[in-house]
Amino acid sequence: MENSRIVGFLLVIFLFLVPLFHGALTPKAARTEDGSEAWGYVEVRPKAHMFWWYYRSPYITQDSDKPRPIILWLQGGPGASGVGIGNFEEIGPLDNYLKPRNSTWLRHADLLFVDNPVGTGYSFVEDRKLLVKTDDEAATDLTTLLIEVFNRNESLQKSPLYIVAESYGGKYAVTLGLSALKAIEAGKLKLKLGGIALGDTWISPEDFVFSWGPLLKDVSRIDRNGLKKSNSLAEQIKQQLSAGKFVEATESWRELENVISASSNSVDFYNFLLDAGMDPVSLTDSELSQQIALRRYSSYVNSLRGSTADGDGDLNSLMNGAIKKKLKIIPNNVQWGGQAGLVFTALEGDFMRPRINEVDELLAKGVNITVYNGQVDLICSTKGTEAWVERLKWDGIQTFLSMDRTPLYCNGEKTTKGFTKSYKNLHFYWILGAGHFVPVDQPCVALNMVGSITQSTVASK
Template identity: 70%
Template sequence: MENYSVLVVSVLLFVQLFHGVTARTLNKQDGSEDWGYVEIRPKAHLFWWLYRSPYRVEDPSKPWPIVLWLQGGPGGSGVGIGNFVEIGPLDSNLKPRNSTWLLKADLLFVDNPVGTGYSFAEDTNLFVKTDEEAAADLTTLLVDLFNKDENLQKNPLYIVAESYGGKFAVTFGLSALKAIEEGRLKLKLGGVALGDSWISPEDYVFSWGPLLKDLSRLDYNGLQKSNSLAQKIRQQLLDGEFVEATDSWSALESVISSSSNNVDFYNFLSENSGGNSITSMDLGQSKVISVQRYSRYLSSLRPTPGGNGGLGSLLNGVIKKKLKIIPDNVTWGGQSQFVSKNLEGDFMKPRINEVDELLAKGVNVTVYNGQVDLICATKGTEAWVEKLKWEGLQSFLTKDRTPLYCGSDKTTQGFYKAYKNLHFYWILGAGHFVPVDQPCIALNMVGAITQSPATST
């Protein structure tokens, strides 16, 4: 790795700043960090990393929140991507991030499901095959972390998810609630936030063609091809042919890519024409390639200009050395292909009913979407929200939106509306990765979601 000594110095400063220790030794001081493994099933290990905010505000009326971040993919690493690319204290050059969500909450990253990031299975039969199985593993991890730590129990936990992580979040939210109700989990669930989340694959694939036609990225022929495959996917979902629907989704992505000359699925105002292309490469290849695009794209992201190699080099290099507990034979992201492959039968299943259940139980549910995202386009998100059976839906839909700003800048950055426990944020100028594209509005949003006692920026 280039400039290895510079990175080592940065990591050593990082350790001194946050007083990092090895697994399971939980420091109680603000600004500390801890990490470790939980063997959630025999020979199946989930890795977690907890940061305690140095910006904590003591307010008895508003407890300091904890945000549990769930990455998408499936197979994308929250410990790597969410932490170093999006919201953690340091960016991928190990420089302080001035928009870190630690300004509003403590942060808990989990490499979920087993096989993601630093998490690993000792047997290939141990990878989860459904969202519910992933939820059960996450619940086991929280029982291990929270039940023996009264300090953690005092603070409300907010599950914040991105992309496929949203499907994990709603199934996990229900699993955690059940464990809380049964007395197996000592935790206060503050809410669930779904960022550009793959909640209803059918609604997203039907949004792609019309949206891109309106944007002049598809012509009539491209629209017809797209709609034809979307209809095929709908029928396959109705027939319970979920693996086949994943095949058709892969084919549709290829059609969209070729007909649009490689529009970027994560920002439709851009296209993939460089070395990190995820839609131009591998066109026409297997569904496994398509399922992996999200995590492959993010794991190949380079740090900012002048940086030192890719994210994988960072996580498999100085960060692995810092953590000290990652087994020698475990490579960050080394099992991610098994994660996506094993979930191909669940990949296209909707989770709208789970959102309805959370709302009916009184859980605060926040939906937020980047304006220029394609893979989980706002058009598709609005479509699945309108399918909710929640009793407050019509009142929510008829409410007016409130514009959002950042600081003294009165340029419109987004819109917001809410009714009872359903909240929706439209984030202007953002693609799939809202905290990266609009860090100020994302930081204010998470402060509002968590009711953080920290002041708004």
């Protein structure tokens, strides 16, 4: 009788303690023996799993008197994988042939890649209803991930986190920035926000669609007939956005891309000097190939076209082959990029929603905001980016706009690689010769820019 009471008591204690420790057991993680890499899953909501991969920079010495900066890279799409594309095709330590990348951003910071939102890359949901439908929902999930990763590691808490985003990732970045600040102020997140960098980002869809026609007409890629059709659809999109008809605006955006493609004989939306399909990074599409005409913006979601052998440069094969084997913790039934198309569809109602107000709010809070743009990008053109920046209500914008730019050079050469200017906590970089994928097209100037953003002076090895 006494034994049964003890067993019953222990059972009650066990049932009480399990929920308390469940949070500590939930993250499924692994690391390399030398501690240079770590990765894992965070269940940001029940049955919604987000994957992250952290690299510790070998270029930053332990005895440095400055804290180690960390860059959180956010890819676009929606549905494009930062763990895959940003990591292996743009800024990670290895390229998609698993060869060392000399221009890796690890030279200036530790790197944290996240497959965001859930359903992207290795991240997955067990129920399609759990896919996010707004940028704010994505920000909430990302904040949950940061709480799980940073609150458990005191050394990470000492490092400033810089959120760097590309393409649609910019909308995630600014909503995350505000969400993270709120969590920090509430004592829920132990993190230092160093700043946010927006690279060729989809912050104001209206400004971008109005830029396409005039820009392409000026560089002889479309004629006056194409310009007329383009401007007409851009005006239609403006009216739909004003009326809050965001899904309809997304449909009109698709129609406009088709018009631009037909009028320009298939210009590449990621580099207007090329024909579609000539930019290797923009070819990251496999399972969605039949939808390219409707979803060019997500055409780099899955993988480079190529053969199926590991290590031949085909990103899809690499991520579902050698990398999945290395990581070990990816569920057998999860295919990298397998839910990417669903991610895009779920966000259709928020895809064309602007996030200029969020940039204004972050600037007003004193957050360092860096905007950088590739000269020959079309989808997120410099012309469109300048338009939304000029519409900021931040109290320093007029002074910023009146300032002159400073030229940028690389490796001691006197060839102009770009321009920059800064005022208070707003910084802008014009990157010459680069398209949508700045780190790929201009790795040297991009790396120098990252050094300035993170205030890193790490010497190259």
